[in-house]
Amino acid sequence: MHASLLQIGPDEGESVDSRRTRVASLVREQAGVDLVVLPELWTTGAFAYESFDAEAEPLEGPTYEVMAAAARDAGVWLHAGSIPERDADGHLYNTSLVFSPxxxxAAAYRKIHRFGFDKGEAVLMSPGEDLVTVRLPETTLGLATCYDLRFPELFRGLVDAGAETLVIPAGWPERRRGHWSLLARARAVENQAFVVACGSAGAHAGVPQAGFSVVVDPWGEVVGELAHAEEGVLRVRIDPERxxxxxxxxxxxxxxxxR
Known part of the structure; x- marks a missing residue:
């Protein structure tokens, strides 16, 4: 099974529509791999709190449409990162979308653990309630997002639900990059599962991003890593039988x- 992690970041001079088009083109370039993963809140930036309300969209909104088409054109399973979702009652969620080839x-996951303590995402977004897994031909994905990485009980629940590959898009800040790498390996070791962790590039609303997208095997060994915070593509081979x-x-x- 081959995977591509697209470590991208928002460009201050780029509109959200232009970014969707650019990222869709990158997804199409991954034709031939099995799984493509994007970062958290790549349409707005994970720390661009003032943009959440203005850029929030329904689940089946513009990003949904563009990413569904890109997954179909490339013939890949696409974890399209996450978007600021607004539901019918006006509540905002940090929602991940997974599309079939x-x-x-195939699945939507609303982030359960919101970052910010008493500000930012923690007060602007509503919490998700459900653990979500997705069955692929080769493996079962367990979905989590960024700050979720700090809560091991969530991953135990995903493993109990059958997860073998834990997919974690993130907008993780550079100043805590050491935690990102440490926790990605810890979640892999303690759950004896692959961890596919896609970070963001550049800066989000002035907050430098950690980058360092990484894939870790069930024994805690790094299969592949982008050892920088610039935009790039990490392509790895995952052996689900491990x-x-x-x-x-x-x-x-x-x-x-x-338990």
Whole structure:
């Protein structure tokens, strides 16, 4: 199974419509791989709080339409990062979209843990409630977003639901990059699962991004990494059978006592 992580970032001189078009072209360039992953809130920037309300869109809005078409044209499973979603009642969510190679919506995940404590996303966005997995031909994805990475119980729940590959788009700040790399490996080791973590490039509303998109195998070894915070594409080969082999050879998950 081959995956492409598109480490992109917002350009201050670029409209959201132009960014959608540019990113859709990048997705189409990944034809031939199995899974493509985009970062968190790439249409606005994860720290561009003042843009959330203005750029919020319904689930099946402009980003949905453009990304569905790109997934279909490329023939890939596409985790289209996340968007600021506005539901029918006016609530905002940080929502991830996953499309099948035919352009159908396979899953939507509303971010459960919102960052910001008493400001920003934490007060502007509503929390999601549901754990979400997606079955691909080769593996089962478990969906999480950025700040979720700090909450191991979420990933235990995803593993209990059958997840073998944990996909985490993020707008992670550069000043905590050490935590990003550490937690990505920790989630892989403790859950004996692949971690596919796609970071953002550049800066979001003046907040430098960590970049360093990374794929970690179930033993905690780094399969591939973009060792910078600039825009780029990380292409890796993932062997889904390593999950079962690791869990069989070192069956730590079977020894869990607290659930």
């Amino acid at each position: 035919t352009g159908e919506l 999950v079962g082999v690791t869990r069989e050879q070192f069956p730590a998950l079977k020894d869990r006592r607290l």
